[in-house]
Amino acid sequence: MATPGDPVLAVKLAALKKIFRPASPIDDRELFRGRTRELVKVIGAVQELGQHAVVYGERGIGKTSLAYMARDSFRQTSMGPSLAVRIPCSADDDFASVWRKLPPRLVSELDLLEPSYAEELSSTVDRSKSVIDANEITPDVIARALHLISSRVPLLIVLDEFDRIGDLGSPTLFADLIKTLSDDLIPCTLVIVGVADDVDGLISGHRSVERALRQIAMPRMSPGELREIIVGGFAALHERAGVKITLAPQAESTIVQLAQGFPNYAHLLAGSVGEIALVQGLENAGTDVLALALKHALEEAQQSIRTSYTEAVSSARTDAQFSTTLLACAMAKVDELGFFAPADVRDPLTEIVGKPRETQHFLHHLKKFSDEPSWILEVRGEGRKTRYRFRNPLMRPFVYMKGLKDGYLTVETGSIRPKSK
Ligand SMILES: Nc1ncnc2c1ncn2[C@@H]1O[C@H](COP(=O)(O)OP(=O)(O)OP(=O)(O)O)[C@@H](O)[C@H]1O
Ligand SMILES: [Mg+2]
Numbered sequence: 289m290a291t292p293g294d295p296v297l298a299v300k301l302a303a304l305k306k307i308f309r310p311a312s313p314i315d316d317r318e319l320f321r322g323r324t325r326e327l328v329k330v331i332g333a334v335q336e337l338g339q340h341a342v343v344y345g346e347r348g349i350g351k352t353s354l355a356y357m358a359r360d361s362f363r364q365t366s367m368g369p370s371l372a373v374r375i376p377c378s379a380d381d382d383f384a385s386v387w388r389k390l391p392p393r394l395v396s397e398l399d400l401l402e403p404s405y406a407e408e409l410s411s412t413v414d415r416s417k418s419v420i421d422a423n424e425i426t427p428d429v430i431a432r433a434l435h436l437i438s439s440r441v442p443l444l445i446v447l448d449e450f451d452r453i454g455d456l457g458s459p460t461l462f463a464d465l466i467k468t469l470s471d472d473l474i475p476c477t478l479v480i481v482g483v484a485d486d487v488d489g490l491i492s493g494h495r496s497v498e499r500a501l502r503q504i505a506m507p508r509m510s511p512g513e514l515r516e517i518i519v520g521g522f523a524a525l526h527e528r529a530g531v532k533i534t535l536a537p538q539a540e541s542t543i544v545q546l547a548q549g550f551p552n553y554a555h556l557l558a559g560s561v562g563e564i565a566l567v568q569g570l571e572n573a574g575t576d577v578l579a580l581a582l583k584h585a586l587e588e589a590q591q592s593i594r595t596s597y598t599e600a601v602s603s604a605r606t607d608a609q610f611s612t613t614l615l616a617c618a619m620a621k622v623d624e625l626g627f628f629a630p631a632d633v634r635d636p637l638t639e640i641v642g643k644p645r646e647t648q649h650f651l652h653h654l655k656k657f658s659d660e661p662s663w664i665l666e667v668r669g670e671g672r673k674t675r676y677r678f679r680n681p682l683m684r685p686f687v688y689m690k691g692l693k694d695g696y697l698t699v700e701t702g703s704i705r706p707k708s709k
Contacts, residue, residue: 308559322513508549
């Protein structure tokens with residue numbers, strides 16, 4: 289067991305935290321795992337003149353990380369200096385305010401270029417700023433500003449968190465801009481990144497630019513890809529910090545099942561296992577270490593998820609049943625958009641509590657979960673057609689992890705299931 293404050297341990301922990309990073313996207317190609325098809329598509333788009341890309345999918349699925357890989361590939365294939373900027377969008381933004389963020393971002397990119405070249409380009413960036421500042425900001429004005437820069441240096445712009453843009457008219461203006469860039473052969477690539485079930489939910493008017501806009505749907509990660517994050521992560525730790533930690537196959541497969549396709553949970557759990565193993569000086573980590581890691585990971589999970597879980601399961605009457613119903617919701621069979629019907633909750637709940645449960649026993653729980661203040665579930669349809677899904681898909685793995693930690697679930701012959709009562 290290492291002592292707290294041990295400087296050697298601190299170095300190893302720092303290396304571990306750079307590898308397993310549940311809260312930040314991957315910008316290091318060596319740590320980027322899987323996603324081969326999506327990478328090929330996005331790289332194809334950034335390398336082809338007149339092509340742009342839209343990357344969409346669930347929250348926390350790895351969209352920004354993919355955009356960083358596209359940026360890397362763009363820089364490498366540009367043969368010479370290039371400018372690649374990421375603009376994060378927010379709820380206060382509209383078309384104009386997004387583009388007002390461009391000049392300062394370009395200036396900080398210039399700092400990364402060779403000084404003589406940066407100096408040469410800075411007057412171009414200034415001119416594009418004047419174009420943006422002097423005019424009402426329309427797609428044509430932005431196309432002009434982008435043309436100024438991209439005629440001097442290859443230019444890539446990632447518009448991240450695009451779904452957060454508050455102004456409803458903006459998505460059409462972005463589609464118009466893509467059309468102009470593409471028709472006028474302006475050598476600037478846009479990569480639009482955001483949370484959405486489909487492209488329609490992200491950018492309206494995209495049909496008019498279908499040929500110019502490569503659509504990249506980010507699915508949940510496959511078990512193989514999640515395994516790559518875990519195994520590849522520990523291999524990187526060995527390489528970078530000389531520490532060997534081997535995970536028992538059952539611990540590895542439990543992490544993969546708990547993560548449910550979300551890479552950040554693979555990072556969170558594998559990172560917690562790694563931390564415990566480093567502190568305890570273990571080379572092999574089994575299910576006992578994973579059990580400790582689970583507790584740690586639940587405490588380290590996103591604050592918003594933890595708060596929203598607590599709000600959902602707490603009650604004036606100490607009704608412990610809320611947590612079991614929520615767990616059954618997390619285990620319910622879902623359609624391709626993640627929705628389940630009340631009837632889908634019945635069987636898992638019956639298994640969890642060990643006695644027959646009918647819809648009338650828990651329907652009021654579903655109502656509470658989908659109402660103020662919890663809002664943990666979102667509702668579609670009415671009456672018999674009512675369907676529910678987790679508003680934040682990252683809640684489902686959290687509820688699973690909690691169920692395992694609290695003893696409602698167990699790992700039997702390699703799979704997670706309700707503990708028999
Ligand atoms: N291909 C990958 N290989 C390894 N780790 C990944 C990969 N993609 C994503 N991750 C990890 O998953 C987590 C979420 O990634 P990222 O921030 O890119 O997702 P996102 O879809 O942009 O999330 P959000 O919807 O919150 O913006 C991060 O911890 C990141 O390090
Ligand atoms: Mg992101």
